[in-house]
Amino acid sequence: MNVDVIVAGGGPGGAAAAAQLAQAGVAVLVLDKAHFPRQKACGGCLSPKVLSLGLDFGGVVEDVIEEAVFAAPGEAAIRYRSHTPLAYMVRRERFDQFLLSRAEEMGAHVRYGHRVLQAREISGGVEVVSDRGTFRAPVLIGGDGALGATVRSFRRPPSRIALAMDARLVAADGAHAAWRGKVLIDFGGVPFGYAWIFPTACDLSTGVLGAKKKVRRLPGYLDRFLDRQGVQRGSTKVTGWPIPYPAWSLRPAISPRVLLVGDAAGFVDPLTGEGIYYALRSGLIAAQAIAEGGSGVADRYQQLIWDAFQQDLRGAAILAALIHRAPEVSFRALRRHPRAIEAFAAVLVGRLSYAAFLRKVVRGVFAAGWHSLVQVGRWRDEDRVVGTQRSGLRTEGEH
Numbered sequence: 204m205n206v207d208v209i210v211a212g213g214g215p216g217g218a219a220a221a222a223q224l225a226q227a228g229v230a231v232l233v234l235d236k237a238h239f240p241r242q243k244a245c246g247g248c249l250s251p252k253v254l255s256l257g258l259d260f261g262g263v264v265e266d267v268i269e270e271a272v273f274a275a276p277g278e279a280a281i282r283y284r285s286h287t288p289l290a291y292m293v294r295r296e297r298f299d300q301f302l303l304s305r306a307e308e309m310g311a312h313v314r315y316g317h318r319v320l321q322a323r324e325i326s327g328g329v330e331v332v333s334d335r336g337t338f339r340a341p342v343l344i345g346g347d348g349a350l351g352a353t354v355r356s357f358r359r360p361p362s363r364i365a366l367a368m369d370a371r372l373v374a375a376d377g378a379h380a381a382w383r384g385k386v387l388i389d390f391g392g393v394p395f396g397y398a399w400i401f402p403t404a405c406d407l408s409t410g411v412l413g414a415k416k417k418v419r420r421l422p423g424y425l426d427r428f429l430d431r432q433g434v435q436r437g438s439t440k441v442t443g444w445p446i447p448y449p450a451w452s453l454r455p456a457i458s459p460r461v462l463l464v465g466d467a468a469g470f471v472d473p474l475t476g477e478g479i480y481y482a483l484r485s486g487l488i489a490a491q492a493i494a495e496g497g498s499g500v501a502d503r504y505q506q507l508i509w510d511a512f513q514q515d516l517r518g519a520a521i522l523a524a525l526i527h528r529a530p531e532v533s534f535r536a537l538r539r540h541p542r543a544i545e546a547f548a549a550v551l552v553g554r555l556s557y558a559a560f561l562r563k564v565v566r567g568v569f570a571a572g573w574h575s576l577v578q579v580g581r582w583r584d585e586d587r588v589v590g591t592q593r594s595g596l597r598t599e600g601e602h
């Protein structure tokens with residue numbers, strides 16, 4: 204089969220690239236080792252930033268989140284309500300199938316059950332060897348993840364890795380209803396990470412995320428978190444997967460013929476672990492750089508990515524380093540300054556950049572005086588706080 208572009212991996216990054224290329228009249232072949240719908244360890248929480256990408260994914264949304272509860276062990280939780288959606292909940296098996304089917308509808312060729320084993324540059328293009336055949340094309344997009352065959356084939360140094368685990372819990376009817384429209388993010392219980400409860404239509408996604416070097420036994424953190432929340436895990440299967448963090452020294456284009464997208468390029472928010480938006484956006488940008496053609500595809504891709512979000516993810520990395528190193532102080536600072544929560548929510552939904560948020564924080568610290576931070580460090584639960592409640596969330600009857 205003669206194609207212009209091969210895409211290794213049909214997750215959000217690969218599927219977005221394939222759809223865009225096919226729409227532009229480029230012949231594209233997607234190879235994915237899985238048969239869809241396939242399971243994927245993921246919280247399934249989509250930021251409203253995804254809306255800006257022009258994807259009509261309303262048909263696979265299971266819940267719309269308008270309330271976020273931030274918690275930390277032994278602290279009063281912070282509850283934030285918004286009049287506009289803070290997030291959209293999807294199940295990855297449905298969402299990813301929707302994306303890849305859409306690419307097929309637009310004319311992309313998709314080969315399911317084709318595991319890419321190796322890829323290499325050859326004269327005038329790239330050769331991709333799968334367990335079901337060998338394919339050649341002028342360009343390869345690697346969308347097969349941080350530890351995928353593309354990254355390994357080109358000996359790209361690995362990104363820093365966090366570990367995340369995800370368990371789907373079927374909550375009792377009443378308990379599930381209490382979680383509708385609401386997410387819980389718990390800082391401080393997992394080193395350099397957090398734990399979550401997100402609702403879908405009929406169950407709860409719960410999980411933990413932490414820096415690989417810092418966490419010893421991730422399931423233990425999940426069990427302790429669920430105990431604190433009074434949620435039973437029982438014998439529910441837990442799935443885990445690495446999450447890459449951006450490595451600033453690494454370019455997302457290995458060469459003008461090999462572009463990496465999504466997790467393969469390390470495009471994940473280092474504070475939140477959000478990767479779906481960045482996978483989709485980088486896939487679209489890779490397709491744009493390729494469709495524009497010319498000799499500078501790699502430089503063009505790099506530049507567009509930098510302008511779109513890579514620069515801002517550096518701000519996320521700075522904030523992540525602060526919050527994850529001192530979760531209690533950060534948590535109390537947020538609680539003490541409700542406008543900081545507003546601003547943080549604006550970052551999460553994409554209305555404010557991380558850089559702008561950090562500038563606000565620095566200005567706030569200077570305006571309030573350095574001692575205010577020290578005060579925050581000494582903050583006591585007895586202090587009166589607007590919009591917070593004791594932690595240990597009830598899962599019933601609360602809204």
Ligand SMILES: Cc1cc2nc3c(=O)[nH]c(=O)nc-3n(C[C@H](O)[C@H](O)[C@H](O)COP(=O)(O)OP(=O)(O)OC[C@H]3O[C@@H](n4cnc5c(N)ncnc54)[C@H](O)[C@@H]3O)c2cc1C
Nearest residue numbers: 212214215216236245246247248319367465466478479482
């Ligand atoms: C537990 C957990 C929870 C998460 N929760 C969230 C969340 O709530 N919100 C969010 O935005 N992000 C979340 N993420 C991150 C998010 O899942 C990823 O960033 C996102 O899936 C990246 O998309 P991708 O297309 O780059 O890769 P993937 O979604 O991993 O897709 C890669 C595709 O490549 C295929 N593949 C792999 N190897 C090969 C091979 N050798 N040959 C052929 N095909 C191959 C796979 O079958 C897969 O279809 C979470 C991650 C984890 C681990």
